[in-house]
């Protein structure tokens with residue numbers, strides 16, 4: 001998805017204040033659980049092609065997820081809420097590190113092939129006992145791409161359960177291609193325009209509960225939604241979009257993306273810069289412009305795409 005509201009008014013940057021980052025993380029090399037690598041690969045790819053998603057995919061150790069969450073919350077205390085800040089990987093090094101982690105890219109490579117562009121990264125946070133939900137939608141409807149060689153990862157940094165409003169998907173719905181969406185006025189809908197596919201048969205939907213460190217991967221035509229967080233804890237996920245370099249932008253030539261694996265024979269995008277330090281003034285300036293570009297793309301999609 002990529003049509004959620006920015007937490008700050010368009011064009012306003014996060015103020016740069018001095019802060020002391022927490023100590024750097026100890027990196028652990030995770031191993032995909034019980035199956036051997038190639039068997040697991042086959043299953044992921046077959047499931048993804050058939051169902052339009054795979055879940056749960058174990059990626060990080062639970063303690064690693066907890067350390068990432070602690071650093072994100074530390075950053076929030078210094079800079080303000082990070083919920084749904086687009087292109088967060090260009091200003092916050094921890095998000096950049098996660099989105100480019102070898103274990104993550106190995107799965108993305110299984111699903112969309114060896115050449116991978118990182119398109120967008122956001123945290124999606126549901127506060128405890130909040131009414132905010134996500135209506136049924138398809139991500140690709142609002143992104144302006146020429147094709148659909150794409151996958152989104154939703155990586156849990158805290159428990160994502162039915163109670164806390166984990167993702168729900170309709171298996172196989174990606175095969176229906178683009179469905180009509182309506183802009184629905186509902187301030188508890190996290191989506192930027194309240195874009196909604198009506199009449200979804202929810203009896204066919206399945207939940208994707210995740211433990212911290214596990215992820216789901218879904219295709220951009222897969223119908224998905226999520227319920228409010230009725231638990232007493234924050235539900236925090238890192239949402240990352242990867243595309244194949246062949247994908248062109250049809251509605252906004254200013255969109256940017258970064259090659260994170262393989263090669264780019266197409267050069268459709270000016271490259272984003274990964275943050276190696278946190279919230280640097282020059283990166284924040286660039287980031288404000290990037291957010292305006294992202295918002296222009298969402299706003300340019302027709303209200304009813306069919």
Ligand SMILES: O=C(O)CCC(=O)C(=O)O
Pocket residue numbers: 001002124134139152154165166167224225226237239
């Ligand atoms: O975080 C959520 O609840 C919904 C996420 C979503 O719609 C997405 O990842 O595309």
